[in-house]
Amino acid sequence: MHSETTKQSDEQMQKLDMLGVSVFHLEHLFLQEVCTSTGNPLSRDSKIHEIENLRGPPGVIRNKGTNTVCPIDGKEGAAYVHCLQGEDHVGEATQMLSYSWNYTIGDIVDTLSDYCLQNKLNPKRTYIWMCCLCVNQHRVVQKSTQQKSGMVPTAKVDFFAIFGERVKKIGHLLAMMAPWNAPVYITRVWCIFEIFTAHITDGCKIDIVMPPKEKLSLEQDVVDTGGGVNALYETLCNTKVEKANASVDSDRLAILGQVKSDVGYSVLNNLVNDLLRGWIQGVLTQLVRARENTNNMDYVCFCTQIGKILLHNGENDSAMELHQNALTICETVLGKNHERTADTHSDIGAVLYKMGDCEGALSKYKEALDIRLSRFDKNHCDVALAYNDMGLVLNDMGDYEGALTKYNEALAIQKSVLGEEHKEVATSYNNLGIVLGSMGDYAGSLEKHKEALAILMSALGKNHPRVAFAYNGIGSALHGLGEYEGALRKHKQALAIRLLALGKNHSLVASSCINIGSALSSMGDYEGALSNYEEALAIKLSALGKNHPDVATTYVNIGRVLDEMGNYEGALAKYEEGLAIGLSALGKNHPFVAITYNSIGDVLCAKADYERALAKHKEALAIQLSALGKNHPGVAGSYSCIGTVLQLMGDYEGALTEYEKALAISLSALGKNHPNVAAAYDNIGAVLAFMGNHSGALLKFEESLAIWEPLLGADHPNTKDCLEWIEDSKKELQKQSLVPELLHGKSLD
Template identity: 30%
Template structure:
């Protein structure tokens, strides 16, 4: 897999082009360029990257940080790829653009005009029918703007009227209405999909007015096809003119600020969610939700209003679609294909794609869940005896499911517990329906860190399951696995193993020798043994899971790739890097075939393979794997995402080991800016970036700055994680390493000894990770000429290494050789017994 000269040249050119994109982004990050200018003076754009590398040390905040240790290199740290990202993300507000667009205070005569909902129903709709147009005709087919001679029903209304905005012949529909009561200052802008029918649009508006107790005769809506001058649009289409995104933003932003409210109709009359696949709709929703002082609301199809369960089903389905990404936005539709590029330019040149995706997702999640909450509160208001109302219990459970999908977990827990309380009162504590609601409760409790309460809830389920079919049922096995996962997550490995084995015994009786659930439980046992430091047992169990799953489903499925990935991780930690690389490659090939190249899990495999190659010393090929991962992360999630930042850090690790310190610093800086923007200054992953930068500076012999960074990391670890935490131990160890380089051996000894105390307490006295810490401590004692103390430390290290890795492993042999040298140095008479 080596690189030829032409390949290297091509890669260099690609890197240079990629650097330009990153440099442009860095300069565009809110507040960042101002910080650089304040510290160093004006920065010329063509020297931006150089200046940013130099100035990164000056950007250090006063607050403290933590770092996460990269286990195969105790001198460097790397953030861990997240399994779930529930942190709140900061986004760029549209409101700043709008305020610059229209800073003056709106006056009354500037307020856009709207058409009353009553007029739409009793005048406009009959006009449509009289013109021979069905009320079920999609709005996008209502008026052909390409036809310059035969005006449709809308343009016919204002054909001979003077437009009050430009004094030219041909006005919008609203400006041609003579009934003064039918026109007024717009109450809100209505956002809709052009695939909706006119009937559905009007029915939705009437439903909203009823829900909000609004008078339809005095509620005036700004509707694009009635309130915008279609004559002017038609003229531009004939001239093939395009309005620039700046002009569009000006007009749209001014209208938004003047009216002050947007209502989005989410869902068609046949309950399809076309709205969420229309780029215009998403842009309008984003703008309304991100502009200060703008009210935003949604309407769902009015046909659902009479059935609360159908309404909740629709909300639940909507949340499945409200999971946007860059590729999803790019695949959205517009009636006019040119509009799509127009709006993509608008997004990319204002807020940026990634902030847009994050904000539109959270905004719609919030509004959909808010709608569901309004429904359940309306039910509560209209019904008595809720404590014994089984229908209410089912509603609460469904609302809880919706709130979980919108990341409102504390609220979800409230409704789950309400549901459980009612069903327990009606059915008793032993009813099967309580089993499912308890699973939901325990899952939420675990996800918000309330592990003890989650375990108690799962134990209730286990008690119920054991009372049925002699305890040999699917529910009992599943509950044992759930309990095992919590114990594993809080490092109670014996309890985790006991539950996984109990699940396996039940599953074997239910399914026989081979089943997907059995393979999964075996993999859980393997991963728990790995966490406990038993690599041999972990490998055996994971290989069994791989074999069983292959027998059942063949060699190409995503679950098998997951098992290969886990197996590779164990091989890597046990020191067999070649087998780690082999298994990562298997996982990668399966994922590429099953999931396609542009997929998150494929990027994870590229990332992991790159790190394994790095550990094996294959730095250049490892670097190429990481660059492929970074390209996919950027494509899927954009630049401003945690996975992108983590991959940048990993590339920085390899650049550092290649001796390319300036390049390493550049990648660590990118990760730092991303994570600071996402989380702010006091986040552990931000601290990891400072730690990585500090270690690069250590290699450049800037020891004092490195020490400053590492101490900031230690302080934050102690505050946020406590002192008895593995990450805190890594911080002590890294500081020790730099102090050793400075020749301050007493401080280095104190720091390394504290790191070792924490690791023994958390991991146990024989965990393989202790080998590195013992060796580091022994090295310091040797430098302090305490040969006897160093020998005792290396003896402990040797015993652990021999047990964990075997006598032929590199760590074991090096430790043994050091022990012999120490014996000679200390002038021992008797030989070391090994």
């Protein structure tokens, strides 16, 4: 009998602990109690910690229950919720509100009222569990006082278990973000912990909400420039629970300690970042949907701004849909030859480029150019912009001469209109430097990047983020020249600028880490390279989310350095992670997928799994032929990979055929003095040597040396390797007594 009574009592206690305050009560009674309270003047704009300061005398919340016996412990002093009666005011909690005590009561009430309105909920039957109203604040103050005085010890609390049980029972969390452009929420350790716990609790629904006035402010930002929304992405995607604060420091330390030991900071941070990223994308989509039946330029503005934001964050398909909508309206309202229509063609081109459809992107950029040429003088800056866009795509397509032409046309216009020292002129110099680097003209590339650097430092100052781009360009050119120490210094200068200007969690900081890792890898410092790549991955996971294409690229970078270290299983695992993201985010026919197949093939080849390696390289080749065309340098790379596998399988004739295909493409696309051409000669020379054709091998190695030595110098490893192969070939020929005839009487050194 006694146990049955105890059981009923426990069940009753649990029900009391799960009571919530109705939204109706908050709107009409609690808000009135706040605004009419005696003592310190309070209003809708008062924050929760002002309404109830737990370090001072009782406020509105504690006063409500001062003379009421708590139904849970039978002592005087009850929680606010336990002072309410009637189902219009109190009932079993339907939602839990996760919020900060720094929020104003007006914002909280408005948010909950709007939530009911938007979801067609009855405010009288929507009961909110809020810690300030549903936890007995009398006991909180008493316990804190006793712990400070040493009357009771500070007990260890399992926050996951206690909070998780409450979240599970209620089953629905409302996480409140305010203000929208700098949410207090993600600076509070309790808030971050609450949304994370809800996320990992099976069956718990999470809705992220904000006050109506914040929605309007966000909407206006999109109409204006969208800059604040882009900044919001940066803010929301850099949650750091270890840096968050709490009103009670012992709570902060206890929560952080448990998070660190149970799941780790990075796991929690990345999960919360993904949730918040999804929320802002949902908000932006709602803003568009609310206007999608209006054929006006406000809707075009929304589509354009939000499309660019989504594209930046890897949402290519959603971005394409919005830009297509904008184009349809522009053509209908403004006409097919309007400059705004040209801008929209350009926006679509940018999406196609990200999706790997270079032909489609080039076509769209050409449409934009044609419209601008018909509307503006040929020396207009918008015309230069179109040339730059086309140059970018042509460079990726392997049409380096075409890219060079477009970038030079853009440069000429910018110099004429803006002057020699304008920052946009520097951008064109950087673009030219990139193409020259792709062409193997590293000295020319270095010169262009240095010109860009001089202009940018003069125009913007030495610590501007755009200066970092010039340093990176110089670093890449030095890398191509084999000056790895110099490259490393330049990439570190770029990193220092970005850390100062952008903070350590920015995606461009991750890019600098990758550049540094690349230089270290070329120097043979694989551990250092791996450390930098892993740092880049951590930043990108936080800033961009686990499914972003840039994250996939970083996994591939890590895989390559593990491959260099001989950790083939580790490399394969990273390549597979990158491939999975690439297939999901970009589709099975994207050039990145082909690159990853080739990387996987290289590892399988190193493991002597030649059949599977060959299959992967052939998959890569098929994608590249379809996406890039038969004369692209990337296609040549796949032919070389196939040739390598065939050579190791002993099929020298087959290998020679593949290497010769690679050489023909490289000569056509890159010119006779490009490093890729030298590498192709080396490959052909090597297989000829295996076939016993040392005279043919010698000729190929000499052609290779004629490229490597002027390009990289006599002391570069590639040059030295080539000289060694030449000597080996000569020795083999000497054994066969064929050298004098071959060399027309030249003596051997």
